[in-house]
């Protein structure tokens with residue numbers, strides 16, 4: 503079964519907080535179309551939880567443009583998101599925004615130093631782990647997963663040497 507072309511429409515919707523498509527964030531689980539009904543399954547990152555209303559609005563808007571006249575249902579699959587689902591483009595966008603995905607080597611997103619220290623506790627309701635860079639002094643966050651488990655994920659190869 504090949505994915506519905508509308509999957510690409512949903513994957514291209516930008517995350518409201520980070521300038522990256524939902525597909526690159528690993529948020530899009532499936533998009534299926536039955537008759538005049540579209541069901542979108544999304545796996546929210548903990549980071550995106552507060553932005554879910556806005557994500558849903560953007561997904562509906564994009565689908566309404568791409569497939570007018572369809573009923574749209576958005577299903578949130580809690581806990582389904584995995585850091586391994588983030589593409590290398592997603593990693594790049596997250597790093598640009600000052601985040602690291604848990605499981606990748608902690609490295610300062612600003613100066614690329616690995617002389618960083620975890621800055622205490624997990625960050626509240628949104629699952630971010632604060633770090634401080636000792637080289638340039640910048641604070642940055644590492645995104646965990648549901649329940650703040652830090653899962654080992656394959657490192658995303660960076661370009662260059």
Ligand SMILES: [Zn+2]
Nearest residue numbers: 610613635638
């Ligand atoms: Zn730094």
